[in-house]
Amino acid sequence: MAVGLSGFAFGVTSAGGGLTLLQTCALSLLVFTGASQFALVGALAAGGSPFTAAAGAFFLGVRNAFYGLRLSQLLALPRAVRPFAAQWVIDETAAVALAQPTRRTARLGFVVTGLSLYLLWNLTTLLGALGAEAIGDTDAWGLDAAGPAVFLALLAPMLKTGTERAVAGLAVLLGLGLLPVLPAGVPVLLAALAAPAVLWADGRRRGGQGDAR
C-alpha cells in the first residue's frame, strides 16, 4: 500500500515534470525501481541531459544488483527463469524474500510481492499521472515524504547490530556530505563504501581475524 502511495506520487511528479502519460507509464512498466524513476524525472525536469539523467538513475539502480546477488543464492532460480525474475528484483521483494525462514516461503514471498507490487506500482503511476492536474501542488499533500519513508521502513528492520547502525550512520554522512559537491547519483554510490569501510574496521578490531559470520 505504501508502494501504491509512492507510485501515485511518482505518476504525479513525472507528469508534473513534463513527461507525457506514455513516458510516465513506460518508466514504471520497464524500469520498475522507484528511486531510479524519481531520480530520472527529477533530473529531466531540472534540465539535465538525457545521459546525465539516465546515469543518475542507473547509479541508484545498482543496489538492485546486490539484492540480486543475495536473492540468487536464496531463491536458487533455474537459469531460464532469471531474465524474467530480474525485473522484480527491487528493495521490497528483496526485503520480503530475505526475511523468510525457508527457500519455499522466500520464493513465494518474492513472487507474491513482485507481482502485487508490479500491478500496484503501474496502476497507481497511471492514476497519479492522470490526477496530476487535479491535485496541483503535490508537495502541499506531503507526497514527497512518501519515498524516504518507504526507504526508512525498509531499512529499520536491517539495523540489528552496532555494525549495521555504524554502516547506516556513515552512509548518511557520506550521502549528505558529498551531495553538494558531486553529480546527482554519485554520492549514493560513494555512500555504499560505508559497508566495506565498517566491515574492514570491524575486522581490525577483532584482531585481524575477520568477521566470520
Place this chain on the structure above:
Amino acid sequence: MNVWIAIGATVLGCYAVKLAGLLVPAGALERPVVKRLAALLPVALLAALTAQQTFADGQTLVLDARAAGLAAAAVALLLRAPFLLVVAAAVVVTAGVRAMGAG
C-alpha cells in the same frame, strides 16, 4: 526525443544491473566476507537514500517539512506500526507542517 533516449538508457541500465545480480555465479558468494558485504550494502544505500530524499533539494541541503514527516515515520517504526501507517504518518505530518507554513 531526448526524454525517450533517457528512458531507453535507464530501462536498459536498470534491467542489466538487476539481471547481473542474479547471474553472478554462486561460488562468488561462498566467502563469508562477500556475504557480509552483500548484506551491509543495502543498509548503506537505503540509509543514504533516506537521508538524501529527506534533506536534499537538488544539490542543496535543506531542513523542511519532510524532516518532520520522517521523524513521524521513525516514531511509528519504533512503535512497530505497520508499513502503511509509517508512510501515511510521514505524508500527513509533512503536509500538516507545510499547511502551517513551516517550509
